[in-house]
Amino acid sequence: MVIVVFWTLLGACVGSFLNVCIYRMPREGLSVSRPRRSFCPSCGAAISLRDNIPILSWILLGAKCRSCRCPISGRYVLVEILTAGLFGAIASRVAFDPAGPNFGELVVLSALSASLIVASFIDLELRTLPDAITVRGMIIAPFVLVFVPSILPDAQTRAVRQALSGAASAAPLASPAVAWAAAVLASGPLFLAGLYGYSRYYRAAHRGQTTPLRNGILGGVLTAGAGGALILGVLVPPYCAQEAYIAFVSSLLGMLVGASLVFLVGAIGSLISRKTAMGFGDVKLQGLLGAFTGWSGTIGSFFLACFLGSIVGIWILLRHRTHYVPFGPFLAAAALLILLLPEPFLQFLNWYMSLFR
Ligand SMILES: [Zn+2]
DSSP: OHHHHHHHHHHHHHHHHHHHHHHHTTSTTOOSSSSSSOBOTTTOOBOOGGGOSTTHHHHHTTTBOTTTOOBOOHHHHHHHHHHHHHHHHHHHHHHTOTTOOOHHHHHHHHHHHHHHHHHHHHHHHHSOOOHHHHHHHHHHHHHHHHHOGGGSOHHHHHHHHHHHHHHHHHSOOOOHHHHHHHHHHHHHHHHHHHHHHHHHHHHHHTTTOOOOHHHHHHHHHHHHHHHHHHHHHHHSHHHHTSHHHHHHHHHHHHHHHHHHHHHHHHHHHHHHHSSOSSOHHHHHHHHHHHHHHHHHHHHHHHHHHHHHHHHHHHHHHHHHOOOOOOSHHHHHHHHHHHHHOHHHHHHHHHHHHHTTO
16 A cells, blocks of 8 residues: 555656656757756746645646746646556556566556656647657567566467467477577678668658668667577577567567557558558557557557547547547557556457447
8 A cells, every 4th residue: 555655656756757758858959858957838937846846836836837927738737647646556456466566567567657648648739659759669668578577468478488389399409509699690681671671661751861870770689689589489499488588579579460550550541531540650659559468458459549539539520620639649548458457458348349249
């Protein structure tokens, strides 16, 4: 209980920092760490420490800036409450886990939900999802899940374990030294393939601009790492029995399935409606989410997001007469729902499927 209260209060403070990220990340010339002090977006006055207490300050100041009396957007307090609520929900799930509390899970799920809040609010405001969250997240996620494999659904890791041991028994048994040599040899061409693939994608997406070298190298390293890991696991069967190894492969698989699913549905939608149905930012976001929910969870969370998005979309269409609904926040909310409440989600899915029987 103490953990839950502490983590909820921490969430409110983190939410206050997330507001800074939401405002500064997409804006040129501003970084999350510079300037150090928060400032009022309308008059630029630095905000003192006593006016920077999460939630409370907003209420005490009557939602107005102390120096210029301009209204402070309700978004600030909404983000703080949302972050506090999510952190509290994650802490209570982890603290009351029958298998015992897993603090790695607590930290990773909290960091994920904080990143998703930032990405969602930037998407709502500016209709863009920052690569600093989606692409970087996709690169980090498989390595993070090696340390907290319990986040991935059991059914998924079991299926990956079976498929890997099947592949390993079909492949010739190699000594670890030979397998490492093969993996290292293959990583060179894989690195170049990743670098080439990423720069091709970047040029297509950004109309001829040169690729930032750092991102290209990251793409190459990820491809080489994933390919090398697969070669090692298949050639040396004891490796692929390791829980960490299975988590790594499951996470990559979830990423691939999530990103491809949104890409395919978006491409079909664009063909039918003759305009962009889903942005490439959504593809990358669902890739990141798939790394945590696994391939089975990512399909479920995508359909849940469509379901939630269509309900809200119809409501917005009726009220505001606009067709545009950013999809990122729905993808993020659906994935978090599945990660935090897997059982009610399965019940909902069964109920939904029973409607068609
Ligand atoms: Zn002001």
